[in-house]
Amino acid sequence: MTDGSENASATGGVAVVIVAAGRGARAGQANGPKQYQTIGGRAVIAHTLEMFLAHPRTGRIVVAIHADDHELFRQAAGSQAERVTAIIGGPTRQESVRLGLLALKDHAPDQVLIHDAVRPFVDAELIDRTIAAIGENEGALPALPVADTLKRESAAGVVAETVSRSGLHAAQTPQGFPYGPILAAHDKAYQLGRLDFTDDAAIAEWAHIPVKLVPGSPDNVKLTWARDIAMAHQRLSSGRTHFPDIRTGNGYDVHAFEPGDHVTLCGVAIPHEKKLSGHSDADVGLHALTDALLATCGAGDIGTHFPPSDQQWKGAASRIFVEHAAKVVRERGGRIANADITLICEAPRVGPHREAMTAALSQMLGISADRISIKATTNEKLGFVGREEGIAAIATASVVFPGEVPE
Numbered sequence: 001m002t003d004g005s006e007n008a009s010a011t012g013g014v015a016v017v018i019v020a021a022g023r024g025a026r027a028g029q030a031n032g033p034k035q036y037q038t039i040g041g042r043a044v045i046a047h048t049l050e051m052f053l054a055h056p057r058t059g060r061i062v063v064a065i066h067a068d069d070h071e072l073f074r075q076a077a078g079s080q081a082e083r084v085t086a087i088i089g090g091p092t093r094q095e096s097v098r099l100g101l102l103a104l105k106d107h108a109p110d111q112v113l114i115h116d117a118v119r120p121f122v123d124a125e126l127i128d129r130t131i132a133a134i135g136e137n138e139g140a141l142p143a144l145p146v147a148d149t150l151k152r153e154s155a156a157g158v159v160a161e162t163v164s165r166s167g168l169h170a171a172q173t174p175q176g177f178p179y180g181p182i183l184a185a186h187d188k189a190y191q192l193g194r195l196d197f198t199d200d201a202a203i204a205e206w207a208h209i210p211v212k213l214v215p216g217s218p219d220n221v222k223l224t225w226a227r228d229i230a231m232a233h234q235r236l237s238s239g240r241t242h243f244p245d246i247r248t249g250n251g252y253d254v255h256a257f258e259p260g261d262h263v264t265l266c267g268v269a270i271p272h273e274k275k276l277s278g279h280s281d282a283d284v285g286l287h288a289l290t291d292a293l294l295a296t297c298g299a300g301d302i303g304t305h306f307p308p309s310d311q312q313w314k315g316a317a318s319r320i321f322v323e324h325a326a327k328v329v330r331e332r333g334g335r336i337a338n339a340d341i342t343l344i345c346e347a348p349r350v351g352p353h354r355e356a357m358t359a360a361l362s363q364m365l366g367i368s369a370d371r372i373s374i375k376a377t378t379n380e381k382l383g384f385v386g387r388e389e390g391i392a393a394i395a396t397a398s399v400v401f402p403g404e405v406p407e
Helices: 044-054 072-082 091-104 126-134 177-192 200-206 227-237 284-295 318-332 353-367
Strands: 014-020 058-065 085-088 111-116 139-145 150-155 159-163 169-173 175-178 211-215 244-259 262-265 270-271 275-276 334-345 371-379 390-404
Touching: 014 044, 014 091, 044 058, 044 072, 044 111, 044 126, 044 227, 058 091, 072 085, 091 111, 091 177, 111 126, 111 177, 126 139, 126 175, 126 211, 139 200, 159 200, 175 177, 175 200, 175 211, 177 200, 211 318, 244 284, 262 275, 270 353, 284 318, 284 334, 284 353, 284 390, 318 334, 318 353, 334 353, 353 371
Parallel strands: 014 058, 014 111, 058 085, 139 211, 334 371
Antiparallel strands: 111 175, 139 169, 139 175, 150 159, 244 275, 244 390, 262 270, 334 390
C-alpha cells in the first residue's frame, strides 16, 4: 500500500474515496467483513477497485479501511494495493469519508467520487454520468426511481399509511462533488457533532450544496446480506471454470504388539491375545486419520497437538485426537467430505467389527456412514506386520474448504 507519495503531483482532476472500514455484521462474519468476502474468485473490494483504477478519468484513490484490516486489504487487493492510498477509517461511514477527504487535501482534486466498497458492480458508464454531472458548486447522485409501493408502519406494527412514491429515488454510489465544498460540509458537520448522516448527498443537502440526480444502474447493488454475497458470486461465476478448494490429506501410523487382551482399532475394542503398545490407547487407525485431517489445512501432525511427552495423554482414548482434528478443520471453514482408513494386519479380523467402527467414526467426525470407508488387508506374511509384530494403518481424508484454488 502506498502512502500517496507516488501520486504527489496528482493535483486537480477526479479523485476517489472508497469506504471499506465497516464490519458488515448483517452479511455474517464467518468469512470476514463483507468487503473481503470472495465473489467470482476474488474479494468484493478487488472488483470495486478494478473499476476505478481502470477508468481513464479517475486519479488518486484513497481507501478507508479498518485498523485491523491491513493484511486483509493487502491480500484482497493484491497488486492493486500498491496503486492506492490506504488510511484508517473512523467508527462510522461518515467519519471514514471525512478522513478520506482529508487525505486528499495536500494535493486537492477538483472533484471527488465517494463510493461504497461493497458495490462491486459499478460500471464505467455510471462513473462517466456521475462525473459529467458534477458542477463547480453542485454534486451528483446516481439514483433509481422507487418501483415498490411504500408503506409507513405504525407503532402497533400495522400499516399506518401508503406513501406516494412519486419523486422518490433510491440513492446509490459513487456520489460526486466538487472537492472543496464537500470537504467543508463534512468538516462543518464534524465540528457541530452532526454524525447522523447516512450518505454524502444528505450532508450536501444540509450544507445547501445542490445535488443533481443522474440515472443509476439496477446492477449497481450494495452487498448487505449474506444472500447478496451468494448471488453476487453466482453472477460472477456464471460461465467460468471453477476450481473448488478440495484438499486431500494422508496419514500413516504403526504400533507394535505387547502382551494384553485386546486391541483398539478405529475406536472399537477387539478381543485379542495381544494389545498395541503406545502412549495413548495406540489406535493406529485413528492416529493415521488425525494426521490426514490436520494435513488438509497445514495444521501440523498429531505430535504437534498431543506430544507423547505430555503425561495427560497417557492412556487417552484416541477419539479425542480425531475430534480435535475435525474441530481444527471446521474452525478453518472446512467440511469433511470423506474419510478412508486401511488397516494392515494379520490379526485380529477386522470385518466383523467394521460396522461398529464406521458408527464410531461417524460420531467423531459428524459425517454420515456413507462417507466413511474402513478396509483391512494382510501383508502376505511379509515384514513386521507379516510376522505379527504390530499393526499399520493408512488414512486419507478429503475436505472441502471455502473459496477456490488460487491461480
